[in-house]
Amino acid sequence: MLYGIIGDIHSNLTALEVVLDELHEAGVDDILCLGDVVGYAAHPSECLQIVREEATAIVAGNHDWAAAGKVDTSCFNADARDSAKWTSNHLSDEQLYFLANLPLTTTVDDITLAHSTLYSPEYFDYVQTKHQARMCFERQQTSVAFVGHSHVPVIFVDDEPVKYFLRPQYTVPDDGRALINVGSVGQPRDMDPRAAYGLYDSESRTVYLRRIEYDIDSEAEAIKEAGLPSTNARRLKVGR
Numbered sequence: 001m002l003y004g005i006i007g008d009i010h011s012n013l014t015a016l017e018v019v020l021d022e023l024h025e026a027g028v029d030d031i032l033c034l035g036d037v038v039g040y041a042a043h044p045s046e047c048l049q050i051v052r053e054e055a056t057a058i059v060a061g062n063h064d065w066a067a068a069g070k071v072d073t074s075c076f077n078a079d080a081r082d083s084a085k086w087t088s089n090h091l092s093d094e095q096l097y098f099l100a101n102l103p104l105t106t107t108v109d110d111i112t113l114a115h116s117t118l119y120s121p122e123y124f125d126y127v128q129t130k131h132q133a134r135m136c137f138e139r140q141q142t143s144v145a146f147v148g149h150s151h152v153p154v155i156f157v158d159d160e161p162v163k164y165f166l167r168p169q170y171t172v173p174d175d176g177r178a179l180i181n182v183g184s185v186g187q188p189r190d191m192d193p194r195a196a197y198g199l200y201d202s203e204s205r206t207v208y209l210r211r212i213e214y215d216i217d218s219e220a221e222a223i224k225e226a227g228l229p230s231t232n233a234r235r236l237k238v239g240r
Helices: 013-026 044-054 062-067 078-089 093-100 130-137 216-226 230-238
Strands: 002-006 030-033 105-108 111-114 144-147 154-157 163-165 169-171 178-181 195-201 206-212
Touching: 002 013, 013 044, 013 195, 013 206, 013 216, 030 111, 044 093, 062 078, 062 093, 078 230, 130 154, 130 163, 130 178, 144 195, 178 206, 216 230
Parallel strands: 002 030, 111 144, 144 178
Antiparallel strands: 002 195, 105 111, 154 163, 154 178, 169 206, 195 206
């Protein structure tokens, strides 16, 4: 099976459409979503509708649950808090109900999906260190797990000590395990503004981290016209 892995779309319709075109061209069998479909950009309803049609599995991100009123946004920065409120007001009751009932983790074949950590997904912590990856591996029951939330592509490998790679391709050994963040479709934060996504070939056990350019200017303009915080538009151009 060839899986397309997407996450942290954050209502960025322009980036989502370009990534999906790439996934379809690659001939993926399934698309899996790591959450945060909404938040920050100007097309939450459209993005959610498309992801529901395209993805066979979706897990909840903190911005998904924030829009649905399941996360206390007092810990968000002002722009994120204002964006969550705006997003909530631009989704239907049915869409809010759908987001509120998304699972924090799920398993598809030999793949685990989570937005944040595997050890405390309800707290939406980041997996950014070898120690955090080790704690995830202690809970991981599958060969491969995909997480999001940090918006930074990275591959952690279960070893002593845990190793990590920033390379664009990695084959998981037959007796090994990997924890992968494929990066963000709609709001990259690794100083590369191109949309990020992943491919996973379950037969060869190979992960591919991909980047693709999209029309950032048009998406940034849509954010401004919607009355969302201008920071949301500016950060798209610098990838942070």
